[in-house]
Amino acid sequence: MNFDFSEEQQMVRDSIARFVQDDYDWDTRKAIVASDHGISRDNWKLFAELGWLSIPFAEEHGGFGGNIVDLSVVMEELGKGLVVEPFFPTVVLFGGLVKRAGSEAQMAEWLPRIIGGEVLGAFAYVERQSRFALHDCQTTATRSGDGFVLNGEKVVVFNGEQADHLVVLARTSGEQSDRDGLSLLMVDANAPGVDKMSYAMMDGQRVANITFSDVALSADALLGEEGAALPVVDALTDEAIIALAAEAVGIMAVLNAKTLEYTKTREQFGTAIGSYQALQHRMVDTMMAYEQSKSLLFKALCEYKQDPAAAAETIHALKVLIDRNGKHIFGEAIQLHGGMGMTDELDIGHYAKRLMMINTTFGDGTYHRNRFIETAFAA
Amino acid sequence: MDTAYSNEDLAFRDEVRGFFEEAYTPELRARMRSNHKEGAEEWQRKLYEQGWVAPNWPAEFGGTGWTATQKYIYETERSLAGVPNVIPFGLVMVANVIMAYGTDEQKEYFLPRILKSEDWWCQGYSEPGSGSDLASLKTKAERDGDDFIINGAKIWTTYAQYADWIFCLVRTDNSGKKQEGITFILIDMKSEGIKVNPIISIDNHHSLNEVEFSNVRVPAKNVVGEIGKGWTVAKALLAHERTGIAGVADVKRAVRVIKEVAAKEENGGQRLLDDPGFQQRLADIEVELMALEFTELRTLATQAAGGFPGPESSLLKIKGTELQQATQEMLMEIAAYYQGVLPVDLDPDALGHEFATDARLSYMYGRAATIYGGSNEVQKNIIAKYVLGLE
């Protein structure tokens, strides 16, 4: 039994923490979010140089060969800094699909470019009607000659504004909600017939609704087996949820620390508000909520590292707990900051908004409680 | 023990319902969004013309003279129709204070203007160092002949950027207990020496401000109540503010909206509204809401029998704001990915979503309901002390 991080993991953690502290202070982050593209390409290059973009990829493709724990260390630290550069959409989602479903040739083509920071990617999977059921898919890719013709629309595509390439979940056969018949296709975001409506999200991300009108794709656009994408997407979702939970745990730590600090310094009625037992107990509760979230994250990490397939139940539980404890922690953080917590200027509200988006991504607490019940009560 | 409506009550309900349907037009609704000040003023003038702008005022000052039941019916119909409350700072807050404590001259000048929404009011209580501990406020008023000279700063002043007048608590005496030496005074926002600095809130809107006073000259006749007795005046007003914040009728409407929109959301063919976990959470809200509605009626009945609402108003405020936040949270949940959409002017057809922006705005701003009007923690302190007798 050992919950320590390796020396290498500690080094990655320190390196990201140092970056956040030295080069990603609150004003810098605000300026990046407000800039034209909403991210800093220089930062992205730096991330590549520092090797962060290589973490979850195999050494044979130029990666670091990291496991889920390595990935979660990165996500946790990026979360603490509310880093908006698109690590999650590009590395975890886009790269995660290439490494899972890609042929040798596709991996050789894409992974080094991701690792080198040369390509920004996105995974286009949400549709207007789909909510969290990703197999509810109306976007179609129809066989045409050697290749495919893509039609349909994806919405709220993370990094959809900046992505150069998209992996699109599309139906190659079957009915709207069939679990079979889904395929993954690599699409150039600037190809004819691809149109975007870009917009900002409250957590600083840039997303897009993307429509595909008769987009012509060659046969090698297909990523993985035709019609068999859902298991791949489900596997990706598991890893993505753990990564997001790690980010959330990082955010929770920051919110609790900042709130604790504030209550020690803010005085009302002639004494620090942290001296009121009513508030002390509340902060004990948020501390416990954080520790419990971290424990369940560790359980998920241990299980997933051993055998991803065996971690399903814990992953649903994790998403439920992160949702509940996240809301609890950011709610208390805002409340205990009083009027200050309501300002856009203070970072508290921004951490809250990121937690809110994490909660809804790949299914919220309500959704995963149902999946948990299905899994845990099945036997 | 009886809450059945009489035939007159039912006729009144139909009249109110008909009025809202006709008068609160889609154009007005749109204007409220695009230009909140103009929209609110236009709507309040319509209400004035109808004679309904001040249900809680005594008839002698231009109120409706309604019974407690009629007020309740009016409020219920208002929120079911999705019609916003009047801006409370003039019509609800300062008006009540002026009626109770003002001089005849103040009543004659201000009350008709408030009724006609000729002046926009804001509330200058909180200061950077004095939030929950309001009585520690430092904004200083020094006597100079027939005037006071005001120096200091107020913060979180809602709509100060629109305001013609601000009602303020200021310190006229430093020698005694902190609650003594506070004075309630009305200040013309056009006075020289007032500076309004915007504060953007987490809903990305501008409603909050910091208001700075440097050597602002205010006639002493603008004091409401006795000099140095402002704390008594302020507390009476806060109780009014709290009952208003409970928003029971608005929560009822929110529950209805939740049911409507959750019926249209599906996870792979299963309606969200049919999801047992979702249903249970909504049911818990409704159960608590049913009870709160009667808690409110009990408070109204006590009030109708005479006097200002007392510490019970704290209960309404705590429970009401908790329920508001619970419904706001559910709407965000229903909006799923769309809850985060930031621009407020995207075409819903292009975006693919109808209510996400409203959900986000009310959820984010709604975080404040447990903070303003005396935070819920402070309300609990009040109940502990004055209701339970715990020191």
Ligand SMILES: Cc1cc2nc3c(=O)[nH]c(=O)nc-3n(C[C@H](O)[C@H](O)[C@H](O)COP(=O)(O)OP(=O)(O)OC[C@H]3O[C@@H](n4cnc5c(N)ncnc54)[C@H](O)[C@@H]3O)c2cc1C
């Ligand atoms: C089943 C049982 C077995 C026990 N076994 C043992 C034993 O083997 N040996 C032994 O020595 N004792 C034993 N105890 C005694 C136990 O440790 C005391 O009951 C406990 O310390 C609480 O003290 P009290 O009963 O005097 O309650 P009080 O201290 O009077 O507390 C009453 C209530 O006030 C709360 N409270 C008190 N102070 C504060 C504060 N500062 N802030 C917030 N809340 C506060 C408490 O949480 C409690 O809810 C046992 C008690 C029980 C019920």
Ligand SMILES: Cc1cc2nc3c(=O)[nH]c(=O)nc-3n(C[C@H](O)[C@H](O)[C@H](O)COP(=O)(O)OP(=O)(O)OC[C@H]3O[C@@H](n4cnc5c(N)ncnc54)[C@H](O)[C@@H]3O)c2cc1C
């Ligand atoms: C959206 C919004 C609109 C507002 N509009 C106005 C307005 O128009 N005019 C106006 O004058 N003010 C307004 N306010 C200010 C509001 O009344 C104050 O924010 C509120 O009184 C809390 O004060 P504070 O922000 O200084 O928080 P603090 O008093 O610093 O409180 C911080 C936290 O400590 C808790 N706390 C403080 N003391 C205790 C205690 N003794 N025991 C337990 N917990 C305690 C509080 O509950 C809170 O959670 C507004 C505030 C907001 C957020």
